[in-house]
Amino acid sequence: MPGGLPDPEKYHYSLKLKAGERKIFRKKKPMRCSKWAERYRVVTMSSRPGAWRNATTPYLSGVMDASFFPSVETIIVCAAPQTGKSEAVNNCIGYAVDRRPGSALYIYPDEQTARENSKDRIADMILTSPQLKGYLTGADDDISFYRLNLRHMQIYMGWARSAARLANKPIPYVVFDEVDKYPITAGKKEASPIALGEKRTRTYRGFRKIWKFASPTIETGPVWTALCTEAQVVFVYLVRCPECMALQYMAFDEKHFKIPEGERDPSVIEAQNLAWYVCDVCGAKWDDDLRDEAVQNGEWRVGSVKDGAVVYQGPEVRGQKSDGGGQVSGVRCQGMKLNDYLHAYRPKKIGFHIPSWISHFVGLSEVMARFLKGTRDKTALKDFKNSDEAVPWIHYEVLRQEDAILALRDDRPRGRVPGGGVVAGLVAGVDTQDDGFWYRIRAFGYGGPELVKESWGVREGFVTTFEALEQILWADQYMDEDGNVYVMRMVIQDALGHRTSDVYKFCLKNRGRIFPSIGRQKMAQPHTWSNLEHFPGGFWVVNVNANYYKDELSTILEISPADPGAWHALAEFPEAYARHMTSEFINDKGVWECASGKENHLWDCAVLCLVAHDVLGMRFWPKGGGGQRSGTGDPQKRGVRSAGIGGERWMERRENWLKRGKGEMRW
Numbered sequence: 286m287p288g289g290l291p292d293p294e295k296y297h298y299s300l301k302l303k304a305g306e307r308k309i310f311r312k313k314k315p316m317r318c319s320k321w322a323e324r325y326r327v328v329t330m331s332s333r334p335g336a337w338r339n340a341t342t343p344y345l346s347g348v349m350d351a352s353f354f355p356s357v358e359t360i361i362v363c364a365a366p367q368t369g370k371s372e373a374v375n376n377c378i379g380y381a382v383d384r385r386p387g388s389a390l391y392i393y394p395d396e397q398t399a400r401e402n403s404k405d406r407i408a409d410m411i412l413t414s415p416q417l418k419g420y421l422t423g424a425d426d427d428i429s430f431y432r433l434n435l436r437h438m439q440i441y442m443g444w445a446r447s448a449a450r451l452a453n454k455p456i457p458y459v460v461f462d463e464v465d466k467y468p469i470t471a472g473k474k475e476a477s478p479i480a481l482g483e484k485r486t487r488t489y490r491g492f493r494k495i496w497k498f499a500s501p502t503i504e505t506g507p508v509w510t511a512l513c514t515e516a517q518v519v520f521v522y523l524v525r526c527p528e529c530m531a532l533q534y535m536a537f538d539e540k541h542f543k544i545p546e547g548e549r550d551p552s553v554i555e556a557q558n559l560a561w562y563v564c565d566v567c568g569a570k571w572d573d574d575l576r577d578e579a580v581q582n583g584e585w586r587v588g589s590v591k592d593g594a595v596v597y598q599g600p601e602v603r604g605q606k607s608d609g610g611g612q613v614s615g616v617r618c619q620g621m622k623l624n625d626y627l628h629a630y631r632p633k634k635i636g637f638h639i640p641s642w643i644s645h646f647v648g649l650s651e652v653m654a655r656f657l658k659g660t661r662d663k664t665a666l667k668d669f670k671n672s673d674e675a676v677p678w679i680h681y682e683v684l685r686q687e688d689a690i691l692a693l694r695d696d697r698p699r700g701r702v703p704g705g706g707v708v709a710g711l712v713a714g715v716d717t718q719d720d721g722f723w724y725r726i727r728a729f730g731y732g733g734p735e736l737v738k739e740s741w742g743v744r745e746g747f748v749t750t751f752e753a754l755e756q757i758l759w760a761d762q763y764m765d766e767d768g769n770v771y772v773m774r775m776v777i778q779d780a781l782g783h784r785t786s787d788v789y790k791f792c793l794k795n796r797g798r799i800f801p802s803i804g805r806q807k808m809a810q811p812h813t814w815s816n817l818e819h820f821p822g823g824f825w826v827v828n829v830n831a832n833y834y835k836d837e838l839s840t841i842l843e844i845s846p847a848d849p850g851a852w853h854a855l856a857e858f859p860e861a862y863a864r865h866m867t868s869e870f871i872n873d874k875g876v877w878e879c880a881s882g883k884e885n886h887l888w889d890c891a892v893l894c895l896v897a898h899d900v901l902g903m904r905f906w907p908k909g910g911g912g913q914r915s916g917t918g919d920p921q922k923r924g925v926r927s928a929g930i931g932g933e934r935w936m937e938r939r940e941n942w943l944k945r946g947k948g949e950m951r952w
């Protein structure tokens with residue numbers, strides 16, 4: 286056996302063994318992991334302390350037993366909290382200690398969690414089980430925070446940031462605990478803790494076991510990604526109705542999860558335990574006890590995951606599509622029993638999905654209450670998606686949003702400004718890339734008493750040169766259907782990250798018309814100004830509180846096109862562009878973030894348009910204030926010099942302010 290582990294068979298004949306060692310190497314009757322847990326495992330940190338009982342969390346038996354199926358090397362468990370998943374994996378390590386020795390490594394999200402689990406869970410598991418306790422050497426330092434020394438193997442504790450600790454010894458058992466809470470790997474030099482941990486198992490191909498488990502967070506989070514792209518098959522748990530004995534997938538929807546008519550108050554529902562589940566076949570009403578019974582008689586079947594959701598179609602559709610195997614052919618194998626699948630396909634990497642409502646520790650009314658809270662606020666919805674459905678929450682939002690963006694299209698062709706005197710002026714936002722510029726020109730309406738920010742897309746796209754950009758911003762004409770030409774009030778160009786000095790030069794050349802901007806995370810104000818004094822005459826850069834404007838933009842995008850303040854799009858606004866507008870989401874820290882692999886350029890341009898609108902104070906411009914149209918196609922009369930309280934007035938205020946001194950310019 287590689288890695289310096291003793292070969293039990295060989296040692297048995299060549300050494301005189303002490304009593305403890307004999308215990309280790311004695312031939313044991315084969316036993317499944319779940320059976321072993323019930324016989325030897327004692328649980329202390331649980332609402333049900335005492336001997337491990339598979340009946341409490343019946344679905345975990347399949348997870349434990351499949352983990353030790355010979356072909357299986359990676360076990361991915363995407364589960365709601367309070368489903369017992371961590372304890373199931375601990376059982377697997379306990380089983381390994383007793384039945385299949387080899388050193389183990391736990392990797393927790395952080396050091397604190399590693400220390401806590403080391404003491405409260407792992408050491409506790411060894412000490413409370415008479416069977417496992419015998420493997421301690423009796424030395425004082427058997428148990429430390431970072432390592433448990435057993436007679437025949439070590440259990441190491443690591444955490445995501447302890448990369449150095451992950452780098453050396455080969456290890457056959459690695460447990461990645463709560464992978465979605467791992468810190469995002471900083472920089473290219475730092476390999477991901479998951480990659481480092483997996484590397485340790487290399488020499489144990491064919492013997493190793495790797496567990497990855499967590500409650501999911503976002504679609505691109507580690508556990509959901511592993512479930513969708515790494516697992517060859519995803520198993521879902523079916524339950525059996527205690528009344529009609531029909532096997533079924535327990536779905537969260539209006540048809541199955543019920544509450545009394547007229548009662549929508551989450552706290553009342555939870556306090557009075559008002560929710561129930563309806564059997565899909567006979568309509569029997571399950572309370573928590575009947576639900577537990579249904580789960581106890583349930584079993585794992587092949588399902589699949591798609592578009593951020595779990596799919597179970599039942600065995601009847603099997604065979605309709607015959608391409609591929611495993612999850613790729615999820616349809617073909619849908620409904621196959623866990624054991625049948627393992628024997629038929631001998632997969633290496635398997636996934637399990639566990640929603641909260643099959644857990645004995647979670648009441649149906651609790652689930653329902655969290656769902657109802659989620660209908661009122663996004664954070665609560667995220668909580669429900671992650672912690673009950675055990676699915677990522679973003680995807681639904683994005684799908685909905687993309688359709689919603691396309692629904693904002695009106696009948697205007699490209700370049701056409703809406704007529705009827707509703708438009709106060711044009712602004713543009715430019716997102717700078719290494720190979721060119723994304724731009725977006727929008728027409729904003731007048732401010733009304735409600736200070737709404739109604740706007741219309743006029744033109745957007747990508748150009749590769751500064752010259753092409755100048756052509757689009759200053760030379761091309763933007764007219765309404767009556768031939769009125771509208772002026773460009775202000776352009777804001779992103780200067781952070783890409784080609785900053787080129788952008789500065791370009792903005793200096795177009796001084797007063799284009800302002801460079803720097804997006805910032807931590808700002809009290811929506812925007813502030815910085816003067817770069819090393820440029821002759823000073824040079825103003827607008828600092829943008831990106832999060833503030835992104836919040837605002839997402840709110841505006843939800844306004845129906847028929848209502849005041851809506852965000853209108855051109856008739857031919859393409860779907861690809863709509864995807865830019867739905868590429869970002871609010872992460873756990875409350876900060877907007879671009880989903881990996883997605884383009885967000887026009888979204889950024891839209892933010893800059895809002896900034897320009899704000900800088901100009903356009904929401905205060907009264908209708909009929911003049912200057913909305915130049916009334917002529919003569920380019921000489923266009924640009925920010927046009928009359929009115931728009932660009933020119935703003936430039937005046939800015940100049941006056943510049944004369945007064947330094948500091949922050951506010952509007």
Ligand SMILES: [Zn+2]
Pocket residue numbers: 526527528529530531564565566567568569
């Ligand atoms: Zn039934």
